[in-house]
Amino acid sequence: MNTTLELTKLIFLLELIFIFCYYCWIPELSTGKSGQVFEWTFSSFFTLNLASFQVQNRKWRRAYKALYRFLRYVLRQDYFAEAICWTSSGNTGTDSPISAPSNTQTSFTPGSNFTSGSSLTEKEFTAWFVGFTEAEGNFYIKTTNSKKTDSGTVDFNFRIKLHIDDRETLEMIQNRLGFGSISTSQSDTVMLTISKIEDLKKLIALFNENPLMSTKSLDFKDFAKGFSLYFTYFNRSMPAEIYNQIYNLKLGMNDSRILSTNQINDLKDKVIITDYWLLGFTEGDGSFCTNKFKPVYSITQNLKNRFILEAIQNFLSNLRPQGFSLNEQVTIEGLTLNANIGDNARTNIAVLNISNFDLLYFFILPFFQNLKFQSRKGIDFTYWCFLIKLHKSGLYYTTEGRDLIFRIARSMNQNRYSTNPKGPVNLVPILEINELLNKKLPSNIIEAAASTANYNQFVTSLSRENRSTLIGKTVWIYIKEDDGSLTKLDGSPFKTHTQAKIALGLNATNSIITRTLDKEILYLNKYLFFSNEQESI
16 A cells, blocks of 8 residues: 555545635634634645655645645635734724725735636736736747758747746646746746747737737737748748748847837827736736835836836826725825826836825725735735835834834845845734734824825924934944944944934935935945844844
């Protein structure tokens, strides 16, 4: 008897029992700390079962993987729904719970379906996939010239390359499309490739029916035109004239493309932004990030695609203001979203940027909250929303709150990648965040957090000393030793940036601290500046 196989079957059966209990007998397992214990217990089963993968029984391996992903999805959906609930009582400064307008959801479950493409309808997935392709897709023609003839060979490939940690997203796309192959192209990247003739026909048909809108649409047209020429001579000798036509199409694609004003104007007229297109585009080229630990939503594009950012800007400006009022004094009537677009001619990029708390809170957050993320960016969105709530609830203006915000910001985006040179940063436990969110704050801070205007008035009313403490001017200066350890500079922490500059002999107008604070950028190959105390080694 194969002991390993029998162990696999036993574990599989136990997990089925766990699922049955989860839904039928023990519903309280899905909430609070019990839910976290349940997830840890299940993860231990997963770790144990990895050892049994040595058995060469493909059916059992596939069955286990399917079960594991399903239960992880269940845990994410139910546990996050409970843990990130906006309707629980907290920092309102009163005993009444936070209330939501009637036209919004009463629970906050961002990204509950992080990588479950099956949770989207066909129409939603197609719109998401088109937007994601605009950001991450690549149409590539490979030509090899023959030394014996004037012709050559041609290969057509559609590729999406992501970080190795995002493999599940490519697997989801592969499953929804029903074709394509996935391979690890480098140590830290994974790539979905579509190259088979029949698969390319289906892909081209998909984009013909659901057109791309950025300059990538021109790459697709050249790709499709070249493929049509190639397919005419499939399994036959390709004339040199046809080969040269395809080769010339290739030379004008992707980064080599030069656009005329008429081409850009023609593309502008065809742009239609939809909800799931924007979600896909955001999951590819957008970012839920922070700037000095303040939430920011941004999308970066090459300058030649600036018109896409302008279309997104117009789409967002037509959103109705929604959201959850932290108290009855908040008014959003007349509030309109105005996203800024900045150009950098040196780097040839344009950036759509929204950093105003009110706009993020009443427009961007509820918009994306109602969509289903298909990549790990849903996790970043979840914690980004926590940052907004910590700001809007007033905790940003407390020492505890700023410390927590610092930790959350440092664990987001690339910091949690498995390839982080310093090691992936663990996400802050949701229970810890909720504990702080349930803390009551003074009424003046609650009022200040209600809107940007209120906050500006509040800060102006403070004394200089209290203002510096509130808005976080305290600076810790550390010396990075040759062995990588940190030594706190004598006098740290400094109450103001000016005091820190004086300690280093800098002019008071020098902006080095502002530009490098918490970014771990060495000044004079020696000094590091932080807004929070670091662990000195």
